[in-house]
Amino acid sequence: MKPTIEPTPVQPCLPPTAAIRHLCDQLNAAFETGAPASASPLHANDAAFAQRVRSALAAAVADPELLDDPAREGNAHGYRRHLLAADAQGRYAIAALVWMPGQASPVHAHHTWCSYAVVEGELTESLYGWNEARGDATALRTQPRAAGAVSFTRAGHAAIHRLVNESGRRAVSLHVYGVAGAQIATHVNDLVRVAEGGIEAVSSALHRNGPAIAPDTVETPAHEAAPS
Numbered sequence: 001m002k003p004t005i006e007p008t009p010v011q012p013c014l015p016p017t018a019a020i021r022h023l024c025d026q027l028n029a030a031f032e033t034g035a036p037a038s039a040s041p042l043h044a045n046d047a048a049f050a051q052r053v054r055s056a057l058a059a060a061v062a063d064p065e066l067l068d069d070p071a072r073e074g075n076a077h078g079y080r081r082h083l084l085a086a087d088a089q090g091r092y093a094i095a096a097l098v099w100m101p102g103q104a105s106p107v108h109a110h111h112t113w114c115s116y117a118v119v120e121g122e123l124t125e126s127l128y129g130w131n132e133a134r135g136d137a138t139a140l141r142t143q144p145r146a147a148g149a150v151s152f153t154r155a156g157h158a159a160i161h162r163l164v165n166e167s168g169r170r171a172v173s174l175h176v177y178g179v180a181g182a183q184i185a186t187h188v189n190d191l192v193r194v195a196e197g198g199i200e201a202v203s204s205a206l207h208r209n210g211p212a213i214a215p216d217t218v219e220t221p222a223h224e225a226a227p228s
């Protein structure tokens with residue numbers, strides 16, 4: 001894969017809250033009980049691993065102490081990512097994404113598996129189908145993703161989506177990516193071309209609200225972790 005921007009510094013996996021620490025424990029356990037041996041993309045026979053990751057995220061977002069205020073701070077210029085923890089073995093990284101009203105991700109597939117859960121507010125997720133012959137994506141459907149909603153996505157063009165905050169208040173989501181922390185900004189999202197006329201109505205709404213596509217950057221960890 002071709003990195004699109006420079007990697008950013010990352011702290012070792014020393015979680016800032018008990019809930020994030022517990023999530024790391026759960027993810028470590030998922031890897032130790034039949035998961036992929038590395039951070040490589042998952043395949044269809046990894047359903048059990050996917051379910052373990054989903055369960056771990058669901059439990060994490062049910063904890064009101066999951067994220068403190070610094071991890072929920074947004075940015076007026078685009079959605080903001082707070083790197084919270086990174087596995088010392090490079091198998092996964094955990095980030096909180098903060099979406100102010102009108103902010104959206106690009107349409108993208110993924111270079112690796114990833115899973116997310118909505119912590120606060122509500123997001124809208126648009127799903128796309130990939131046309132291999134044309135090399136572009138077409139919008140299929142849109143669904144609301146309320147607090148507590150959990151999703152797991154495998155690598156590849158079979159799962160293309162876009163997240164947007166169409167609500168009038170802040171939304172926060174927790175994401176786990178199957179990459180090392182230093183690769184979170186460069187080796188996760190696989191931006192894809194959208195078919196002509198395939199842009200959803202939400203795009204025009206976003207234009208009315210001004211720039212909403214985030215700069216592809218990762219915030220430094222919201223909490224400094226001691227080196228291990």
Ligand SMILES: [Fe+2]
Nearest residue numbers: 108110114161
């Ligand atoms: Fe994604």
